[in-house]
Amino acid sequence: MKPRKRFSKLVLCVPAALFLLWISLPLYAASSKLLVKPDLVRIGALYNGTKVNFSAEIPRGCDAIVEVTGGDVEETVVQKVRRFGLWMNGREITVKGAPSLYLSMSSEPALLTGPGVASLWRYEALKKGVSFSGHIKVTENDKIFKEFLKLKQSLKLYGVFPGALKVSPSSGARSTVRGSFKLPSNVTPGSYQVSLSVIQKGERLFRETVPLKVVMVGFPELVYRMAKKHAVAYGFLCITIAALAGLFVGLVFAKSRAHKGRKSMALK
């Protein structure tokens, strides 16, 4: 190849490379790398919920929203009614499309509390996907949804935490967002998602999702598996262990009583 031709190619390639670099910079700035620790939660014998930490890098000047969601489940709830002066269960309502867990946190409190913000997050986002069926009127949907949220919040399975995320400046044009949430003790084993939405001027720039797995391990897993899959054997095991434990305690106290009796006889 002649040097002149090589030079002309270099002249074309360098601006092309610079152009590619220029257009890829915003993409780099928009990426986040969400880190969740631990990403595998083990439910053991002494489990009482667990704290999950997360961090991510976001473009400086942006806000963040982190949502933790469980898979959609179909469940039946019952509405309380007053009969003969007592509160008891009344009509059944089937709820479809509601996640088993929903926790939402933001860096800017107004994103989760303020009026007129985009309904891509918060409970408004859930409302779109949830449907109720049973002996209910369409006009009752709003009221039932509010009551459903109250039920889930009381079980600590749903929660909105405005301003719970902390944003601090990091290298270059980026900030670090950090936060934590507590997985409640009544969370069911399964697959969950932790999603980070980067917000700029009320608009979502992009969203990143990482999986979070919850598994039952050790003694609880053994008990659960036996109770559900080998119910007959489990039932007899419970009886045997309880009877043996009772017998053991009876023997221990009988011996201690006999020992004390002998001691008092000797004293007399």
Next chain:
Amino acid sequence: MGSHGIDLILLTNGVQYVVFESMIWNLYSPIAGHSVNIFLLLGLGGSVGFLSGLSGVGGGFLMTPLLIMAGIPPTVAAATDSSQIVGSATSGAYAHYRMGSVDFKMGLLIFAGGFVGSTVGVEIIKFMREVGEVDFFIEIIYVVLLGILGFYMMAESVNCLIKKKRVPGSIEKSKKRSFHDRLIQILPWKMRFDKSGLILSPVLPILAGCFAGMVAAILGVGGGFIMLPTMCYVLRMPMHVVVGTNLFQEVLVCANVTAMQSITNHTVDLALALILLLGSTVGAQFGARLSHRVNADYLKLVLASVILLVMVKILVELTFSPDLMLGIKGGR
């Protein structure tokens, strides 16, 4: 949001105590699907065992509502309590067996009825669970039974305390042949019960066992509060064999309830039952020791007050507007 592993900050007289998460021991119940504080369970078991040892009345009927108050779903509380009673009743029955105060023949007949009754009871629970009324059903039966038992015990102890203050010798005994005597004469297939010194038809103990077994399955109790008066006043068994025989039949009935609940409803939690058993057996020993030093009528009065308080608490929850207008079908 949990932060820095701190769970509670307690302020007492200006002194700040920080309780870390690691200091709070919780037991995860895979059947109930959430965790309960181990010390709370030991405390509940210990308190109920203490009251039981103090007063001589089984604590099963008190344990289940207390577990419900501690956040355990009623179905799991009732089934687990049955399993716990197997342990505590075995311990007691063994002690009575050593003293020779167990009528095995009578116990087995009561259990025959109890087996049928408890099987029916478990099916009732299953049906109520499907209908979605199980929580309400268990709670309302508790209100009725605890109400009757509490008022009866209170009235009896107050009566005894008043009578003791009066001059003795005013008690009249009726020599009239009662309906009960005639009923015992009419019933067929009379059998001899050597230990109890009775000649009796097996129909009566079977029927009594059937009713007690059904209540035991629904409420997760041993049924002692039904069987003890039945043995005394209906079967006319002598006092020295009543307690031991009742404990023996409780072991069998509650073992059947535990097996049935485990197979039909999958609601027995072994870990929970063992912690409760540990607390209740130890508590019962301390209660039994203290019972010799305190007036029995005052003890009954205390127990009746506790029973009535629990009953009122459940009744208030059923009467006043609930915070939540929706509930999960079939219990939590």
